[in-house]
Amino acid sequence: MASSGAPFSVPARRDTRQRRLVYEAVARTDSHPTAEWVFERVRRSMPRVSLGTVYRNLQLLVAAGRLKTWTRGRTTRYDADVEPHDHFVCRSCGLLLDIGRASGTISSERRLRSRGYWIETRVLDFIGLCRNCRSRLKDGR
Amino acid sequence: MASSGAPFSVPARRDTRQRRLVYEAVARTDSHPTAEWVFERVRRSMPRVSLGTVYRNLQLLVAAGRLKTWTRGRTTRYDADVEPHDHFVCRSCGLLLDIGRASGTISSERRLRSRGYWIETRVLDFIGLCRNCRSRLKDGR
DNA sequence: CGAAAATTGGTAATAGGTTTCATTCCTGAT
DNA sequence: ATCAGGAATGAAACCTATTACCAATTTTCG
Numbered sequence: 515m516a517s518s519g520a521p522f523s524v525p526a527r528r529d530t531r532q533r534r535l536v537y538e539a540v541a542r543t544d545s546h547p548t549a550e551w552v553f554e555r556v557r558r559s560m561p562r563v564s565l566g567t568v569y570r571n572l573q574l575l576v577a578a579g580r581l582k583t584w585t586r587g588r589t590t591r592y593d594a595d596v597e598p599h600d601h602f603v604c605r606s607c608g609l610l611l612d613i614g615r616a617s618g619t620i621s622s623e624r625r626l627r628s629r630g631y632w633i634e635t636r637v638l639d640f641i642g643l644c645r646n647c648r649s650r651l652k653d654g655r
Numbered sequence: 656m657a658s659s660g661a662p663f664s665v666p667a668r669r670d671t672r673q674r675r676l677v678y679e680a681v682a683r684t685d686s687h688p689t690a691e692w693v694f695e696r697v698r699r700s701m702p703r704v705s706l707g708t709v710y711r712n713l714q715l716l717v718a719a720g721r722l723k724t725w726t727r728g729r730t731t732r733y734d735a736d737v738e739p740h741d742h743f744v745c746r747s748c749g750l751l752l753d754i755g756r757a758s759g760t761i762s763s764e765r766r767l768r769s770r771g772y773w774i775e776t777r778v779l780d781f782i783g784l785c786r787n788c789r790s791r792l793k794d795g796r
Numbered sequence: 797c798g799a800a801a802a803t804t805g806g807t808a809a810t811a812g813g814t815t816t817c818a819t820t821c822c823t824g825a826t
Numbered sequence: 827a828t829c830a831g832g833a834a835t836g837a838a839a840c841c842t843a844t845t846a847c848c849a850a851t852t853t854t855c856g
Contacts, residue, residue: 642774
């Protein structure tokens with residue numbers, strides 16, 4: 515699994531305030547924010563920061579193994595928890611909940627491996643309704 | 656399971672040549688094509704078709720339950736197999752392989768349910784290298 | 797057939813993200 | 827502490843995938 519040790523090809527990393535703020539914005543929430551959200555958050559302590567800088571740093575932090583992305587449809591969200599884990603997604607409010615990666619191998623994984631496929635990671639998302647949305651939608655909306 | 660029977664909110668569907676061609680383009684391949692690919696394909700038998708029409712029809716066919724989308728990063732791909740199934744994705748060549756949905760429940764699913772979450776579907780993708788890319792990359796590229 | 801409504805092609809507009817470039821900022825060596 | 831050189835930044839232009847708009851065509855159905 516890609517660690518944070520910088521490989522050769524990666525350009526030297528400098529320690530800038532905007533980079534630190536971008537990382538912290540993601541790390542200090544469990545909401546798996548979007549780039550836009552991070553931008554607004556960083557702006558609070560650094561009003562002249564540019565959106566491009568936020569995107570560049572998110573990208574760099576992902577390449578450095580300090581952040582992970584999660585993407586569905588047109589939205590990309592960022593996560594400072596880089597350990598492998600699965601998700602529950604509420605299709606109504608967009609809640610993205612981390613769930614531990616419990617059992618080891620899924621049967622189909624074993625089958626793929628035996629057929630010669632090399633598996634590096636998996637993405638497992640459960641999609642449905644969170645408790646709030648479930649009860650909210652049960653009544654008259 | 657969402658069938659092709661049109662619900663109330665969906666506007667009446669007419670049977671147009673372009674709609675048929677869009678569906679067939681997706682149904683006659685197992686490559687999970689992109690909208691652009693479908694456009695090029697439909698164009699062969701209908702050179703004046705517009706990209707917008709292709710997008711609209713893909714959207715309509717998805718809403719009607721006749722197609723499914725699969726999305727990762729910035730690419731959306733379409734699939735005429737609407738039964739639930741999982742995928743293997745080659746991170747090198749982009750191969751998207753259908754794999755049957757084998758065993759029933761994954762342990763974390765049971766746990767989520769018991770905590771009050773309502774699960775409607777799941778997305779399970781294994782990501783790695785297909786046989787070709789694996790052996791190709793093993794040598795000197 | 798003929799009218800009403802869905803659909804289309806062509807094109808403009810968006811959303812989300814990336815690139816460019818002149819300027820500013822870090823860092824490691826002095 | 828200073829300084830040179832490469833990174834990183836802000837601002838704005840640019841891209842790509844997708845959607846919206848609208849006048850002109852098709853379908854459908856009585």
